[in-house]
Amino acid sequence: MNQQNTSAPIAENKMGTMPVGRLVLNMSLPMMISMLVQALYNIVDSVFVAMLSENALTAVSMAFPLQTLLIAVGAGTGVGMNALLSKSLGEKNFKKANQAAENAAFLYFLSFLVFLVLGFLVVKPFYASQVNQADSEIMQYGIQYLSIVMIFSLGMFGQFFYERVLASTGKTIFSMISQLCGAFTNIILDPILIFGLLGAPRMGVTGAAVATVIGQFVACIVAGVCNHKFNPEVRLNFRGFRPDKTIIGHIYAVGIPSIIMQSISSIMTYSMNLILVQFTVTATAVFGVYFKLQSFFFMPVFGLNNGITPIIAYNYGARHKKRMIQTIKVSMFIAFCFTFVGFLAYELIPEALLGMFSASDDMLAIGIPALRIIGIHYLIAWFCIIAGTVFQALGKAVFSMIVSIMRQLFVLVPAAYILASIGGLHAVWWSFPIAEVISLIISAIFLISINRTVIQKIPEE
Template sequence: MTNLANELGTEKISKLLVKQAVPASIGILVMSLNMIVDTIFVGQWIGSLAIAAITVVLPIVFLISSIGMGIGIGGSSIISRALGAKEFQKAFLTFGNQISLTLGLSVFFVFIGTFFCSSLLLLFGANGDILSPATEYFHVVLYGVPFLAFAMMGNPVIRAEGKPKFAMYAMIIPAITNIVMDIIFIKVMNMGMYGAGLATSLSYAACGLFIFGFFLSKKSELVIYPKYLLLNYKIVKETIQLGGVTVIRQGTISLLMIVLNATLFKYGGENAIAVYGIINRVMMFALFPVLGVTQGFLPIAGYNYGAKDSKRVKETIKTAIVYGTGVATIIFLGIIIFPETIAGIFTNDSSLISETPNALLLSFLATPVITTQLVGAAYFQAAGKALPALLLTLLKQGIFLIPLVYILPQFFGLNGVWFSFPIADIMATLITVIFLQKEVRKNLV
């Protein structure tokens, strides 16, 4: 653990953030490209209804697998602080408990998802002609969810160890697998939505197995000890408190998708849901550097907070916000200049191509300010402060966006949905700034 301590505790923050953020960004980029290519393939080779079907299914899949993400992020916060405080046994215990929790809970919820398949799809907006392709896709993808949950658990833990490149590899492998399998199953074998689902499920398996192999290898400093797989109440409680932020956030996103898909269908039918499917993929791709900065920020802030080095924590916050805001502004300018080109990449459906650019522009209006909100929420999570982390995480999707998506379309029609995104971003950022300034003055002196 010495090299990790030397790096996270002593290396220049700007250099350290780049070292952590670049691999995270590349991993997110490749994962986002995977989602985009997947959407392009199903849109071009199956049809616009296939885009709508995937838009409905994936929030359910990510809701189930977010259990692993929550356990991963909550546990990695404990691990980072434990390493900073030189409490290595606590780090091993936390890691073992993460594995048991993730596998047990994800398998349980896969059974629930299988049993209530039709009800879930209808709840999440599989209306009209969307239900049939969504059902076919959902049944296959569910089998890969435990692997995805394990991967989501393991990825932040790998970063907490100070191994961002391996975390990046873990995100690249499923992306390549999915693209190759999409070509084989959809284009070559003409397996339609079943083929798309099978390709996605196999990509999840590839990712989960790679991460499991990493933890078994000598490259990992966190060893899997059987005795630490037995759940420890104190560790489980702290992991759930911190990781619950992520699960609740994903739950809120899923609730948002229920409201959003229902509203989109009401004001624009299946086409509007497909348009949002494109916007959602663009958001994932366009914001990859900002999300990479946020992920790179977490282990640095957590380690130095555990080491009680307030000066380095404050410098990490400032550097992450400056870097992320600069990148977000460049992304914003690119979307303003090329909205039609972006829309045309995904589909040859003329109605989608004509409707998407306006929606894309409106949805991304507040992109330059989002880094502050993301880093602010991430700081409280890294510091082990579950309540403010939860509140700030829920600000955009839960507290502001869901009501706005419901209210604004009543006055502005479909444009009201797209306007909801920048308004929610700005309001959430303003409140995050207030919380962060108060925290710095009070506890980082």
């Protein structure tokens, strides 16, 4: 029997009543805007660092695998919490929704402790494995930057937790507000701390890391306040809290495949760095710039994902099949629009995009053809991203994990290695479109299976 808290609202949540097109925009638009701002400050961060030197930009770019791992754990745990919490709300089981949030908070704190330790132990050997003694400046910059980001990651994990609780209950406007506060804090502090403006000490690459960490703590505090004041559907009460193995199991049943799926990106970027650095460190800088640029076009799609995951999960719990299907169709169209704009930008203005990062002649010579080749995969990436979101929302995150493993580890990296051996640096970039085609085929097969075995099994309303 479902148990309801006395604080639970009587009215049906908007995720079960609002017209789907409007609901997707209502839930996703704030997340998409905040993700755009997040992408903007990621780009601005690298733009300021690039003004120091190309070595500084390369060092920050090489930090991406471990930064991705941080984000993977935060986002993946949030996916697991979102799916369970939103499904519990759809079933009107408000007690279970509260328990899901409390146990997720516990998991986020444990994650911080793990990365705190790793920040002291693995950063130096991580950089030593990618650069040689002649690039000691890159190693020095990288260790300074990445150590701070990992050791002070509590703000990032707290931000993930509070924002995902807000998103799970449809309060995405407050998630947007918190992310905007954190992003603008970072953007304002970046030039001040990097270059020593307004009386602040000139901290260089270290200043970029400090600005990032302060921005994350600001976002965490704002999101926490918004949860306390404006989110009556989930009430956090840690008095007498004991971890619940069953709840944690449900969270990680969806969350761990998502964490693994996103962590694979860390392995992929690390492997690509090792392949590219054999040609020149400038190639790794180009690869890092590509990831910063792609975030500007993909981050809104990921914001869309964050918005539609609770919608699909809620209506799955409420057995609203038509609303689920409508949500998937609308989100695919929106995702295509964003990735198509990215495709056009990469094909038409690659020189201008690279110019934002103070690109040298060597970087332009490598980067312009690289961006045009990589940009091709934007034409099909939208489908794979939304399909993965559907798998996660319906508790089939293992499908997303399989697609991600196949794409990045079994296709992209081996293809890059083979192409590098056969055709040199220019050929390496074709591994991205090749991998995306394989991802499209596998995602389509899984989505057809999910539709037949899960969605179409729901009785007509």
